[in-house]
Amino acid sequence: MKSLLLEVYRRPLGRASLFVLIALYLGALFAGFLATQPVNSQDLAHTYHPPTPIVWHDGGLAVPDYRVVDKSGPRYERTGEYHRLRLLAPGFEYRLLGLLPLQRHLVQPVDPSAKVYLLGSDSTGRCVFSRLVYGSRVSLLIGLVGITITLFLGLLVGGLSGYFGGRIDFFAMRGVEFLMAIPSLYLLLALRSVLAPRFNSDQMFVVIVIILSLIGWAGAARVLRGMSLSLRRRQFVLAAESMGQSPLRILRLHILPNLASYLLVAATLSIPGYILGEAALSFLGLGIAEPASSWGLMLSQAQNIKIFMLNFWWLLTPGVAMFVTVIAFNLLGDVLRDIVDPRMKTQ
């Protein structure tokens, strides 16, 4: 495992994608620390505020001050004043990792009434940057949780049916085919609307992950079954069997380690599917609901024609975040595959 990480690190593409992903996940973990404002704090006098750049002014970090020129736009212009920023300064209260109550933030204005919108504000004057980092928790975690459930189920069903074969294999594979025959998007929509009134938005997150992964495990099971079927015929497995080892021990010691490399690659390459799946659901208004935040939800709120016509580009940054995450996962998956399976080398 350690050598695998080292291998990834040695390749420039692997190193870059690893760094990006680590940064993203750290950001999600320390969202409260990074956020400049509470995730739902509205300011109806500052809707669609443009991003405030951080500049060096008068011997310290500062953000320019804006005032509304046209409320109906809304349009803002700089007043020429600056608000001083402080690093690691106290601000609103949050819980670090959900446990530790804290008040320190990476950046806070010295004057608490000053407006810091690193990525602008949305239609009710909420800070897009803060929502983006809080929303990354949902969007990034959904992939990890989803892939864990998928691979666990896939490994269980695929590995066992490949190893034992016969009737178990027959029934398991027919079950898998049954699942694969269900049009997944429609199933998702139907399940979501049936379950909607029963769960609040926090629980809905869990429900969505479970729906997504319960649909997704069938494909993985198919591949894993084929792989364990071929491993089953290999000499070292036959040898272990003739030595009288129990099936469980064989599965654990001889088959699973040989599937691990595939699992790793498959996991990395299918996480983006979950991230995009959550975005698609939220975009259709069926995913994460207000007042929680997720990238898909933020994008769906930016699909108003006014946002394009008035060039409120910062409301589309969740799309950029999603793009970066998906690319990073795909690159990492490619690099991993090159390492564990050099014959398939793409470069």
Added chain:
Amino acid sequence: MGLSLSRRLPVYLALVAASLLAACGRPPAPPAPEKVVPLSEQAEVVPGPPGQAGALFVTTQPGDINTLNPLISEDGPSTAAISRFMEGLTRLDPESGAIIPNLARAWSISEDGLSYTFDLREGLAWSDGEPFTAADVVFTWEEALYSKEVDAAGQPVVDEKTGRPKLKFPSRPAFFHLVEGEQVRAEALGEYRVRFTLPQRYAPFLLFAGGQDILPRHILKPHVDKGTLLDAWSINTGIKNPRELVGMGAFLLESYRPGERIVFRRNPNYWKRDSAGNRLPYVERIITRIVGDSNASNVAFARGLTDAESIQADNVTWISRAAERFDFDIHDLGPSSSTSFVWFNLQPGNNPEGRPYLPEHKRRWFSDRRFRQAVSYATNRQGIVDGVFAGRASPLHGYVSPKNANWFNPDVRRYPYDLDRARDLLAEAGFVRRGDRLQDSAGNPVEFSLMTNNNSNLRTEMATVFAEDMAALGIRVELQFIDFNTIIRRTSESFDYEACLLGLGGGAPDPYSSKDILMSDGRLHFWSPSQTSPQTKWEARIDELMRQVGRELDETKRRAAFFEVQDILAEEQPMIFLVTANEYVGVRRRWQNVQPKPLGGVFWNFESFWARPE
């Protein structure tokens, strides 16, 4: 085989040519010459400078029409198309909202308020040149609306539910014009005089009956006799035989292609003239392109492709940026008649499974007037106006939008944004603040869910603001954005909800049309519909006042009664009103005689719009 083909080839060619020739060789039947009747002495004279005829008016319309039959039209696009070629006996003054003559030139009401006599304008003609007389009015009421279903023996069939004779053509207008379930009788007293007899006094009759589109007897009588009236004037008629659509309106349908466009031509027999004696309307043709949704329609206008467009409040800013380039004005018509509000579920009793519709302690909060008033004080209406609508809306304090000036009570109790008042009221009602959460006297944390429809971004944004306003009081609001039909089911059938945010569109010109919402037995009495007897004293009082509004003919007394209804609603806050969006209409500057009025909008005098042909 090859030989036979080459031998047959000329035959094929000849056949193909023949069919082609047949296709183009059959010229469309020359349109029958149009019968144009000279302008009547009693034609309406529209004041103002005369214009120039002949211009084309181009618009877009989100959504296709479903029918051209005024008896069954329910949706906006169909109703808009029908209103181009149909007219009623009276109309509303665009400024005061008073009832003014239209096809009828005068009317009188008997002492007892039971009979209405209309004098029609004489010498008018339908768009095909046939005379317009009292027979058409009587036909519309007695035959189109109130024909009775008869069985084989010629006896009227009785409806089992109501015990009244069944209608042959059960249409919405027919039920709408019933007075407390009874029919109105219409009879002709000469060629141009009609008398309506009512079963009892009914104040809004003049308004409702005057607005009924009059149907052409000479066209629709055969449909009545065959029993196919409700199938007549379908979109197929519009496609194949638009000349059958005969009306008294300023325009008549020229052609219709489903999903593509509707073309209207000016009615050569229209009954209005300008000050110089020219027959109106000036516009030669209206071309309406059918587009997918109102966004597409707004974009078409912003790119200068259409002549006029009604613009949603939050699109005004970006559309106005193209105003100079494409030479249009955006007219601000002030507050619209649409309202938005939040209400709490007050439905008593249990659901079919025997459980109460909402937990006992929540019902106790919601039915406490002080709780509702506190919520109203804590709602930042100006914040919604500034933030969600970018200033293009007005705070709303009562049931009636200020647009409906005639019935708007400006002195209702107001609930300005005041958190201290809200906290005082909550404390008085026994709520206590523990930490950042509010609890009732029994220690239950105060929280409720609020639902609204997910396809309206303005409503979901209002709901987010409302939830944040409640958080300031320590009340947790869980938001549910669900589809509209589910909301209707939950608020009117299963009562499985706690609070809801919705809006009402187009305010009716007469307060009595609100009886279904305001009276406790109404089906749209949002907070607790279809009550068998009023639950509270104030609802009983509203019922009484509304019955007065329905019966009383004297305008000032009606207004006094309806003002009191608004006062009670403001005091009790069963509906917590939020804002009313402003109304905007864009019109290209080449159009002359455009005189927007707050009540009549932009198109009240469309027949006098004119432009120099481009």
